[in-house]
Amino acid sequence: MASKEITASGFVSVSKDITESIKKIVDKSSIKFVHGIKLDTKSGKTEDRILVLTTWRLYFLAPKTPAKVENTFNFLEIRALNSQPEHQVIIDTDKSSYSLRFESREHLNHVVSHINFALSRIFNNSIFAPSICHSDSDLSEGSRKYSPSSETSVETQRACGGFSETYSALCDYNGISCKEEVQWDVDTIYHSQDNREFNLLDFSHLESRDLAVIVASMAYNTWFTKLYCKDLRIGSEVTEQVLHTVSKSSSLEEITLENAG
Template sequence: MAAPSPKWRRVTGATGPVPRPRHGHRVVAIKELMIIFGGGNEGIVDELHVYNTATNQWFIPAVRGDIPPGCAAYGFICDGTRILVFGGMVEYGKYSNDLFELQASRWEWKKLKPKPPKNGPQPCPRLGHTLCLIGNKCYLFGGLANDSEDPKNNIPRILQPKKVEFMKKVRLTTKCKSEEKILVLTLWRAFLLPVRLPAKVEISFNYLEINAINAVDHTQVVIETEKLSHHLKLMSFEDLEQVVSHVTASLKKIFPDSSPGKLLKKNSPELQERIKKITSALDEQTNANQGPCGGYSETYAALCDYNGFPFKEEIQWDVDTIYHSQNTKEFNLLDFSHLDSRDVALSVAALAFNQWFTKLFSKDLRLSPDVIEQVLYVISLSSKLEELVLENAGMKFDAGQKIALALEENFHPVLHTVNLSNNQLEDRGVSALSQQFEKLSKGLKYLNLSRTSLTTK
């Protein structure tokens, strides 16, 4: 005879003090009793609740003894009427290695002090581990351990491989509520995490997404991004200075010829003056220390982060080592032709803001649409691009029209050498290009449009 299939049923109509919503708690059963302890919900919960499955009733027992602090994601096992609790998170980012025993027959807690093993140290503080009972022995395995007693020291684990540059508590205000968060700044990105379990990123934005930074007063700032405005109250003006300094310094690395201080808007005259001094000093410092090839690698890494893709260390190494040692101003796409087109496209995009490279070169390499799109982006923005060689790149007539449009959008074009030979630009593409070439303030020194399917027209 086949066993009946198990079925889920929602339990309703329970009486007594129902536990509030939570996560990271543990549950064990002793006969008809279901015992729940701890967990997280806007902080760590220290409550012990019991549910009687026979009477459909909740109750909170009057416990005594060495009552443990609230904890979450701990080890929890039951041995008869004895329950053991080991480790877990006792406050945000702070883990425990304490061992408690609850005798459920009389609801009495007791803190145990087991001897360490002879061949090693006792278990370190942790959470998320497994604890099981076999015979008269408890077996502990795994979990996530603390680096230190400082709760904030665990956030770098979550954000790896990004390096934390700034981390402080702030108050985030939205239309509905105001609550504490942890603000973390890495080199190119800001993160907001909850001051509770689980430790996860709730909000994140790249500094390139910032449209404006408005300091309301000496501790409050509104960061306007492409998607949202983030209203933050910091602990002190020094914290505000650090946030503004870090963001503007990072943006200066991406845009070497810009003044990120222009993002600072709607500030009081006094505050504006203080922040202006900070950003001016940063401008001078960054200009003097741009890094190899005009800080290309910094810009490239920032654009990769902005687009949500990992950067290729190979590209950075080639530029910082080979290109830099040869003192070359030519960015050669053939050096990166073995990479995925997405990676090549991002490497090209970084040239739009770079003040070192003056030549973009490619020959007999068919460029993908996303790479061509970034080439157009560079043409429309770069104030340093003097030579453009895209010979036999597989471009059609519309590419010629798009290059012409990109040139028209550039306020300060310095292009004087163009080689687009062996591309099917046709009359339409070449005609559009010719109109823009005529407008170049310094004219062209060299132009090659051979084998571009031109007619006698």
Template structure:
């Protein structure tokens, strides 16, 4: 008997012999190989024969076994980086015809000219490819220009993600690519992710990039960090085309070309005040003009209000490498009552032991933060000890990487005290990952105490409110109003108690 379980149920059939069962199973396996993932193995064999390349059985095994098991739609060139570069050509060529894979990626692997040419063929012919990720692939200006031509040849391209980070495309290459993106009628409505970080965009020849960004588009993520591009020029284009959808903007280590003595361009202010979807802004390492720094105190005050706002949409805040020193204290104090932030990066601010103490106080009462990045803050062994003591009382923080730079300096000052603090921090974080049962019980007891205390404090105040007007003619306080207040206080306590049980049970 053969039983096959599938998404709609179980199918069973009786066959004459076990040999027949084995034959049917083998046939099903062959059919699955042709179907999933997209018949890659058969296509790969044909392409190898057509192009005259040797057929590598390990490629077939990897795709049919590992890729199929993981149900991945990403063809990662790194998985085959141990092969000769020429062996990568037929693997990539399959994507011209394959309908299974939607993503082609390569990271930290220098691609040969032949491999790049094959990638361009796929881009020019595939209607199924949606994501192209070529990070640190040794690409130069001519590749960007050829990529522009490939996109122009494919009116049916479905690319929504282009990641060309850490290459040498330069402004000329990016300008050519942007021109093609603008000319393609589908791109403005389909491209949602564009990463050009790590490419030198210092020149003035970026008019086509600005023109593309100025067109109404669907970009939700734009990363031009570490490119030396002009921040104020970029904002002028973003104001015209990216107000509706852009949610993540990374401007770190860019250049503000504003000249001293002139007002900040209106487009700069207009973009940040008019953007409708912006949820993440990264500007670390960007040298802002003195005119902008004059408003730093007001910016920090506004950040505090946003952090403390119960309805704040802010979930992640990075102040990395801002060198705020003691000015960071105002932010740290606000973290204690924060109800929205789950991740904070305060590394590179030189806040010292005083800042560590303020952070420790915040961590003792904060229950929302899950990740804190805090290296390069000149924290001594005592500051590390303060953090360790605070984490003993924090059961919700999950990720707080060891501050390597600060720890290395602290070890020189007091090795025993530093090692003890770091070990405690690691142990408490491990504890927070293991179970939440005791946390829920502790939180319930804590909240019970808060409710009881609050009710006990509230009731006398309610009694006092109205004072003599509630006292009867004979001076007795036993009247309907007092009885009603006592009843209401009891009901409030019961309702809050039940709600807390629900919150804790479901981890709300």
């Protein structure tokens, strides 16, 4: 186990060995941020940790090798993110609360910006998008500009309204593998044909849970206006997601479920 290195301001430094060890357990292509932080524990102590941000997820790791994930959660699990003075932030999730302090305001701004921007990509600026970020007056405009409610935070030209990004995030949230064939078909075939009708039969070979996530991804999508399924038996979890999608979608105009029960 390598000894941890400390910066002049008292924060753990992420060495090359630790970085390489992290890349062995976290998809390196998705890593967006790796820095040492101070994490408050339940016993009232403050301990060194390494915070890793990926596209849709946050990780806490001990500052040692081999790297080991202590806690992790998808951004969709966050219920509140409150910025405090002295570069501190409190993150409340479905299961727990985390109080952490960053080495600099820049690091704090980066994390808040990334989380809010990621959520804006998932929800496509829907009115149902959560507004989780609450900050002290010192938080920079750079951290606010990616609010999910901002009309300018997400470009409108993403393939099929950014379906693939929402799908990827929900796969991560549900702990299932993201099927590249789904993303490719939507981004390439559906988009090139300007096809606004999503046909579940195109993915009839996938398991019910995969279909449920696909349907859930349409809840905040503004590209697709129709959902079609005929002569394909879908499970209760898919049916539940259809009902959820109907209740949230502002774009779906027609749903066909024929001989699907």
